[in-house]
Amino acid sequence: MAAATFPFCWMFLMRIGRLSWLALLSVAVCGAVPNVTLAAEAESVGEIVSRLVSASRIYDKRQMRSASDRLVEIGAEAVPGLMSVVDDVDDNVRWQAIAALGRIGRPAASVSVPLMTAACADRDADVRGAAAVALGQMRVKEVAAVRAVRLLRRDEQPMVRADAWWAWWQATGDRKAITELVDLLSAKDWLASSHASHHLSTVGTPAVKVLVEKMIAGPSRDRRQVAETLRRMGPRAVTAIPKLLRVLDGKDRHVAAAAARVLGAQGAAAVIGLRDRLDAPRADTRRLAVVALGEIGPPASSAAGKMAGRLEFVDGRELLQLVTALGRIGSKATVAVPGLVVVLKHSHRDSRGAACEALGRIGSAAHGATEALSAVAEGDPVDFVRRAAQRANAEIIRQRAGQVAEKLNPETNPVPDDLRE
The missing domain is CATH 1.25.10.10 (Leucine-rich Repeat Variant)
Incomplete structure (x- = not known):
């Protein structure tokens, strides 16, 4: 039996290759895989930039993000390499390089501001938008950069306009930027709407009043996006709690549901008001209050007693949500x-x-x-x-x-x- 088995084992070891054979030998001798990596040594900055370029050319999103994150982590040492590809022939390469420089930010990437300013006139919309965002991230107030961003506010692409208005807010604090971004939430272009929502969530408290007004009185098709924007802000939307609680009591179920999503992101500050709504005469109000308290989680512990007391009085969907x-x-x-x-x-x-x-x-x-x-x-x-x-x-x-x-x-x-x- 042993003689018949030996040729098979030998052929198996030859097939799996020398490195795998050495690994198996190490396991046999040491009882464990050796604590030595066979991977190549850590990449140089140049190699990571090359990886970003290669991934961008084929739009490999995972590799693009991986390389970009690594370069941002490296910081100042990655800036020259990224600047060297800002004028690449490939639109995606230019876009990714500018986005990474913007994320690196001041002071390390300040030297790249002239390139970003020039990129505001790029033929590609993604590049123009990334340039505006990068300038906004660094709060650049140089005359040429501000002028370039001002022009992009009227760009033909609504996504670029969203990026430009946010950069304008970062540079000037002009509240008109908030109004324009809120209006762009209604854009038919989903990228424009998505960018506007993200930017407004970073603006935070100054945008809350306008957003709440749009959620209550704006077109029904926009309410979900507005509510999601407020929810992303988390506790920075705390000033909206009183008005949102009143909306929760209203007859418009869609607006009330949107308000509940926002209240669920406000943490402990919303608990007392939501706990009081557990006694509301309208079943929908009680149900939405329960859902919001669940979203808040452990900080809503002061409402647990009242919630537990309702277990024997509810059934169906309301019971499921309460549990x-x-x-x-x-x-x-x-x-x-x-x-x-x-x-x-x-x-x-x-x-x-x-x-x-x-x-x-x-x-x-x-x-x-x-x-x-x-x-x-x-x-x-x-x-x-x-x-x-x-x-x-x-x-x-x-x-x-x-x-x-x-x-x-x-x-x-x-x-x-x-x-x-």
């Missing part, structure tokens, strides 16, 4: 554990599955639910519910074991009160 929101609040929603255990016996499988997941997210604080979860894991007629119960129990047990270990070694972390002797 999901409590799970997102996580370990600070301990008060909801008894109610969630009851939901484990609900007639609808989605509600049972959501309750399992919520208990797992609450974690060790839900240790009183392990017996009920075990019963679901063994006896529920639906496979995904059984698996959800198993995962929840495993997570609760894992966290409890970790807390016991911390109790035995108190120097690592404080021990929860319920585990102290």
